[in-house]
Amino acid sequence: MSKIHVSAVVNGDPVDFLADPRESLLDCLRDQLGLTGSKEGCGTGDCGACSVTVDGVLVCSCLVLGVEAEGKAIGTVEGISQGSTLHPLQRKFIEHAALQCGFCTPGILVAAKALLDQNASPTETEVRYWLAGNLCRCTGYDKIVRAVMDAASEMREAV
Amino acid sequence: MHYHKPQTFEDAIKIAATAQGVTRFLAGGTDVLVQLRAGIVTPDTLIDLKLIPGVRDIVREADGGWTIGIAVSGAELGRHAALVAEWPGVVEGMNLVGSTQVQGRATLAGNLCNGSPAADSVPGLVAAGATVSVVGPNGTRKLAVENIPASPGRTHLQPGEIVAAIHLPPRGVNGGDAYLRFIPRTEMDIAVVGCAISLTLDGDKIATARVALGAVAPKVILVAEAAAALIGTTLDDHAVSALQAAATAAAQPITDRRGTVEFRKDVTAVLAARTARIAYARAKGEAK
Numbered sequence: 001m002s003k004i005h006v007s008a009v010v011n012g013d014p015v016d017f018l019a020d021p022r023e024s025l026l027d028c029l030r031d032q033l034g035l036t037g038s039k040e041g042c043g044t045g046d047c048g049a050c051s052v053t054v055d056g057v058l059v060c061s062c063l064v065l066g067v068e069a070e071g072k073a074i075g076t077v078e079g080i081s082q083g084s085t086l087h088p089l090q091r092k093f094i095e096h097a098a099l100q101c102g103f104c105t106p107g108i109l110v111a112a113k114a115l116l117d118q119n120a121s122p123t124e125t126e127v128r129y130w131l132a133g134n135l136c137r138c139t140g141y142d143k144i145v146r147a148v149m150d151a152a153s154e155m156r157e158a159v
Numbered sequence: 160m161h162y163h164k165p166q167t168f169e170d171a172i173k174i175a176a177t178a179q180g181v182t183r184f185l186a187g188g189t190d191v192l193v194q195l196r197a198g199i200v201t202p203d204t205l206i207d208l209k210l211i212p213g214v215r216d217i218v219r220e221a222d223g224g225w226t227i228g229i230a231v232s233g234a235e236l237g238r239h240a241a242l243v244a245e246w247p248g249v250v251e252g253m254n255l256v257g258s259t260q261v262q263g264r265a266t267l268a269g270n271l272c273n274g275s276p277a278a279d280s281v282p283g284l285v286a287a288g289a290t291v292s293v294v295g296p297n298g299t300r301k302l303a304v305e306n307i308p309a310s311p312g313r314t315h316l317q318p319g320e321i322v323a324a325i326h327l328p329p330r331g332v333n334g335g336d337a338y339l340r341f342i343p344r345t346e347m348d349i350a351v352v353g354c355a356i357s358l359t360l361d362g363d364k365i366a367t368a369r370v371a372l373g374a375v376a377p378k379v380i381l382v383a384e385a386a387a388a389l390i391g392t393t394l395d396d397h398a399v400s401a402l403q404a405a406a407t408a409a410a411q412p413i414t415d416r417r418g419t420v421e422f423r424k425d426v427t428a429v430l431a432a433r434t435a436r437i438a439y440a441r442a443k444g445e446a447k
Contacts, residue, residue, distance in 0.1 A: 004162060021162035021205065022195065044193045045261055046347070057234070057263040063192045064264070065185075067162050068207065111259065132346040133258020 008069040010035065011079025019066035026050040028066035029076060037077035037106045041135065048134035051107035051114075052076050058114040060133075077106035080113055088151040088158075089113055098147035100138035108134045112148045120156055124149060164207045168294045168323050171206050175319045176296050178204035184321055185209070186230050187264035189257065190273045208321070217242060223329030229268035229322055233280075234259075236267070246327055247441060248336030248355055252283035255340060258347055268322045271304065274312045277374040281308065282355035283338040285371035285381050288328050295320030305371070308378035333360040335441030339434045340373070341426045343417075350374045351418045354406070354430040356389075356438045363393045365439070370402070370431065375410035375423050382409040385431065394439045402435055403428035 003018035010033060017032040024043075029035045029052070041047035043062050050061040053075035080087045089112050092098070099105045108131060115122055115130045122130065127148050128141070136144060161178070165171040175182050180203030183191050194200040208214060214230040217239050225242060233253045236242065243250045256265050256279050270280040271291070284304040291307065293300050296319050307322070309315050316322070336357035342348035353373030359366045370385035385405040392398035412423035440446035 021160050022201075024192065024196070043196050045189055045257065048258065048260055051260055054263075057232075058260050059263045060260040062196070063189050063261070065162070065188065065192065065205075068188070068209075114259075129346060130259050133260045 004067050006067055006070050008071065009073045011074070011076060017066070019069075021065065021067050023066045024062050025052070025054075025064040025066050025069050025074070026061035028069070029061060029074070032066075035076050035078050038110075039103055039106060041103065041107075046133075046135070047104070047107075048111060048131075049104050049107040051110040051134065053110065053114055056114075056117075058111055075110065077109050080109055087113065088154050089116070089148065092147040092151040092154070093144075096143045096147040096150065098139060098143040099136075104134060104136040104138075108136065108144060112151070115148075116152055116155060120152060120159075122148075122152060160202055161204045162207065163204065164210045167211060168208075168321060171208060171211070171321060172294060172296055172319060174204065174206055175321075180204065182206065182319075184272075186214075186269045187232060187266040188269075189261050189265040190269060220326075220329075223331070225327040227267060227325040227327070229324060230266055233257075233262040233265050233267075237262070245330040245334075246283075246287060246336060247447065248338045248357060248438065249280070249283040249287050249289070249327065252338035252353075252355060253280040255279040255338075267325050271307055271325075272314055272316065272322055274308050274310070274314050274378070276308070276311055276376060276378050277350045277353065278308075278379065279338070279340055279350055279353060279373070281379040282353050282371035282373040283336065283357075284325070284327075285379055286336055286338075286355035286357040286369045288357070288369060290326045290328075291322045292324045292326065293320050294323045299323070301326075305379065305381045310377045331359060333366075333442050334358070335360075335438045335443070335446075337434045337437035337441060339430045339437070341430060349417065352410075352412075352423050352426040352430055353379075354427065354434045356431070356434045358389060358435075358438050358442055360439075360442045365389045365392055365394065365398075370406060370435075372406060372410060372427060372431075375412040375427055380409060382406055384409060389435065394435060399432050399435065402431050406431040 039049040041049035045060040045063040182204045183202040185207040214228040338355040340350035340353040358368040368386040368389040388401035
């Protein structure tokens with residue numbers, strides 16, 4: 001089976017790649033485009049380590065085919081910072097030590113940013129339910145939730 | 160694997176009719192891609208239905224019912240205020256499927272066609288009296304949702320047939336529905352038991368009712384005896400007991416790592432009572 005040409009926009013940049021129709025978007029991002037921030041934890045949509053946005057919608061990139069990205073705008077963890085200036089979520093994750101091994105962190109940052117983009121003042125309960133599809137085996141989640149709440153608070157004050 | 164993105168259902172059917180080997184239709188992909196990656200099902204032909212015009216729409220019909228496109232995601236369903244107000248049970252069932260990420264992709268049609276007896280969105284559709292338009296090589300037919308599942312992972316769809324739309328009847332006045340499931344944790348799990356009830360009231364009395372159970376039989380079941388226990392009552396204690404007895408009698412669960420037969424039957428009774436009370440309160444306008 002020949003590969004299919006895909007044109008998309010990733011983190012604001014137009015990209016073209018050739019995808020085997022069986023390849024997931026996650027594999028295309030990592031192997032074709034060299035964007036290895038998104039991780040494969042489970043490959044079955046349970047762990048959220050591969051979270052990206054497609055046209056602003058939070059999805060697991062392991063559950064999207066690369067060929068489905070045609071014409072779409074993809075957002076990955078690599079697009080969260082402004083150059084070398086970290087996003088408030090990234091700074092707060094460091095301040096609160098909201099990561100240990102770091103494997104889940106890119107997916108959680110993408111998921112948390114998607115939440116704050118649509119809800120600037122989430123409750124702790126809303127944060128916990130929103131991030132229920134992002135598994136972390138190190139932190140016990142409390143530090144992650146605190147970091148997200150703190151980042152949201154700072155971002156509200158900055159407006 | 161050949162990947163197709165037809166622009167019409169007619170084209171999708173033609174592609175499926177001439178395809179060799181294993182064919183799968185793709186909507187949200189949250190089951191198809193898992194099966195693909197795990198090597199459970201490796202399609203030779205994958206037909207993506209998301210580019211067909213209208214499949215992402217939720218449309219109010221002239222009779223007051225709704226038509227829901229087969230690529231409408233759970234998140235989109237949950238954001239539709241008018242639909243949520245009329246059919247909260249249908250929407251809350253779908254919104255229990257998976258995580259935020261899965262909600263961004265997963266669809267009612269996919270959850271139905273995956274054929275899981277524990278599918279969270281299916282009991283709500285069955286209780287609501289939802290129907291689906293099925294298109295295939297021999298034309299179009301309309302089927303009640305309860306007539307789609309056959310057994311775990313199997314449906315009554317014929318080869319080459321596609322669910323093209325989901326239809327909810329008019330809610331009318333004094334109606335309410337609800338879906339509850341039991342899982343051992345609070346999020347991201349598969350139903351041990353699911354129960355959906357839709358009813359309408361005439362004054363304080365239940366005029367019509369439909370009761371559906373999930374995860375307690377090889378497929379989601381519609382339990383007429385349980386509905387009969389409700390109709391004509393004001394959901395008094397006697398009616399609730401009769402509902403529980405009928406629902407428990409209809410449940411034919413298995414023992415697996417999620418629960419035993421005895422546990423599932425007990426939970427069926429508990430959920431039936433709770434679900435009926437929520438649906439009743441919603442029908443009275445006393446609950447959202």
